[in-house]
Amino acid sequence: xxxxxxxxxxxxxxxxxxxxxxxxxxxxxxxxxxxxxxxxxxxxxxxxxxxxxxxxxxxxxxxxxxxxxxxxxxxxxxxxxxxxxxxxxxxxxxxxxxxxxxxxxxxxxxxxxxxxxxxxxxxxxxxxxxxxx
Numbered sequence: 217x218x219x220x221x222x223x224x225x226x227x228x229x230x231x232x233x234x235x236x237x238x239x240x241x242x243x244x245x246x247x248x249x250x251x252x253x254x255x256x257x258x259x260x261x262x263x264x265x266x267x268x269x270x271x272x273x274x275x276x277x278x279x280x281x282x283x284x285x286x287x288x289x290x291x292x293x294x295x296x297x298x299x300x301x302x303x304x305x306x307x308x309x310x311x312x313x314x315x316x317x318x319x320x321x322x323x324x325x326x327x328x329x330x331x332x333x334x335x336x337x338x339x340x341x342x343x344x345x346x347x348x349x
Contacts, residue, residue, distance in 0.1 A: 240273040249281050259283060263307055266292040275299030290317055315342040 221239065230237055253259050259282030266275065266287050275285070276299045285296035288310040296306050303324030308317060309331075318328045318339055330336050 238271055240271060240277075242273070242277045245274060245277045246281065249278065249283065253281075260305075266296055270295050272299055275301070279305075290314060293317060293321070313338070315339060319343060 221241070224239065226239075229239065249259075249262065252262050256262055262282075263284035263286045264275075264278050266285050269275075270292065272295070275295060279285070279296075279300045282305075284305045284307055285292075285299075285301040286307045286309060287293045287296055288308070293306065293308065297303075303321060303326040306321060306326040307329055308321050308326065309329035313330075313335060315338065319342060322328055322343075328339070330339065
């Protein structure tokens with residue numbers, strides 16, 4: 217365990233909040249983020265995959281720090297929005313594309329990542345007239 221957690225009475229916290237329990241250290245998240253920011257040169261270059269840890273506590277800290285959110289489902293999109301990620305900071309990438317989600321996110325200024333010519337064609341066909349121009 218990391219040193220910050222040694223001061224926590226895990227049994228008492230579990231009794232108070234129930235288990236299973238996920239304890240988050242916002243200071244550690246900020247420290248790790250700062251290291252990534254130094255490496256990448258900008259907070260906006262850091263994109264966190266929501267599926268890696270969909271905890272609202274974690275997502276809110278990252279949102280406030282200026283990270284982007286990578287989402288692969290509508291549920292992950294809603295979590296990112298609840299955590300105050302702005303649409304332009306949300307990146308949608310999924311092997312099972314939801315075209316309505318793609319179009320909605322594009323309309324809001326977000327980014328859709330496609331990895332095949334077929335998906336580009338499907339999205340282009342699904343777009344309302346005038347949107348693809």
